[in-house]
Amino acid sequence: MTSDRPKTFNLVEISDVHYSIGGRDIFKGLTLEIPRGKITAIMGPSGTGKTTLLRLITGQIRPSRGKVWVDGQDVSRLSRQELYLLRQQIGMLFQNGALLTDLSVFENVAFPVREHTDLPEALIRHLVLTKLQAVGLRGAHRLMPHELSGGMARRVALARAMVRDPDLLIYDEPFAGLDPISMGVILRLLRKVNDALGITSIVVSHDVDEIALVADHSYILAGGKVVASGSPKALKNDQSALVRQFMNGLPDGPVPFHYPAPDYYSDLLD
């Protein structure tokens, strides 16, 4: 693998990134760093480009300006083959699990191992069952994805994401739509996996309280830039209006409650 620059303290570095879709600017000079071995949360109101940021980090899209460095490599300059090599070090948990619907739970978790290695079947079985045991679903290894609840699917997807012991684990809205028990399980796993495997984690989430329990560092994105960063506790005490609105879930503020519209009364009387 070609390394563009020496490996640094930060596993991911985003530097002055600009990106737009259909004439709409998503990022206007985004700069942030994800330190190795830590859990970093990316938060922000809907539509601020949190998932787009994950797509930039995994090389699914390229910035129109700026650099995205992952493990010392400029992602936007990698060939398809180099990108695939880099992605082998990355595990990603999708919002809906994104399990392959024609494969069983066991085969879903075994999928990345079978695709990238020639390990003997006994070893694959050992690996898969170990990871499923870690997420508490060893007993469900014969089930098909449609037989799983939302929380179980998310846990299987987590087992799949970590089956090859990646350097970077990315969670896209891991708590969305989960009941409190499943949410608690995912929270505990998130911290446990990060500490036990010594990996770097990026968590994109709206759930301020849950994130405060696990994140070492948080960024809040708005208007295509980082508007605040720091530990979850520091962000709770941040005095800027937007951060206060977001952290406390206030309906109105810098992010308006109402979609832009003409005057209410004149609209009603028309």
Add this chain to the structure above:
Amino acid sequence: MSNTIVKMLSDTLAGFGAATWFFFRILGQLPQALLRPRLIVHQVHNAGALSLVIIMTCGLFVGMVLGLQGFDMLARFGSESALGSAAALALVKELGPVVAALLFAGRAGTALASEIGLMRATDQLVAMEVMAVDPFRYVVAPRFLGGIIALPLLTMIFIAIGIFGVQLIGVQQLGVDQGTFWSQMRGSVEIEDIMEGLIKGCVFGVACSLIAVYEGFTAAPTAEGVGRATTRTVVNSAVMTLILDYMITAIML
């Protein structure tokens, strides 16, 4: 008006360009896909074996209608005995490949397009990309190969059942002499005719499978997008099958 026509033309050309690029990307992954025969066999089963009932039923009824109409037409010229060869030539050279391809597009093509479209809508294709697995190798190429293997086989089965249907009506019901029926057929159907049917089956297999996987892969990741991809698969496959049929017939006659 002229702007609309220019836009339609440029969109059509862009569509052809994108499909051609897509086709070459599949070709690039074929050697890798061939190393996984299990995936291909699974897709031949999905596209082929699961279409058998509809192919056989339709083959039988097309044959029976051909028997009735053929007998009626030939009786006007006093040449009912030519029913075997006329019906067999029609089935082998035209009806078999074309009707089988249209049925294949309706049954297997739509299934392929909606399956791949739903994989797109539920992030399964993106998940593969992020796991450094090329969806062209794992999803698209095996399904494409499954389709191009299945359709020529289905075409041959359609023709065989169709001929049985003609025989059922012509010989068993309308009283055409059995010996004449088969001997006329053997005397007039050449190996070139069978090759023409087979070549059409193969070409339609490539076209229908390519359209199905292309429409599914490029579907918008929404319920509406998957629905539209499925509709486009049937319409484009039918139109392309008939255009290609004319071109192959004009070349081979």
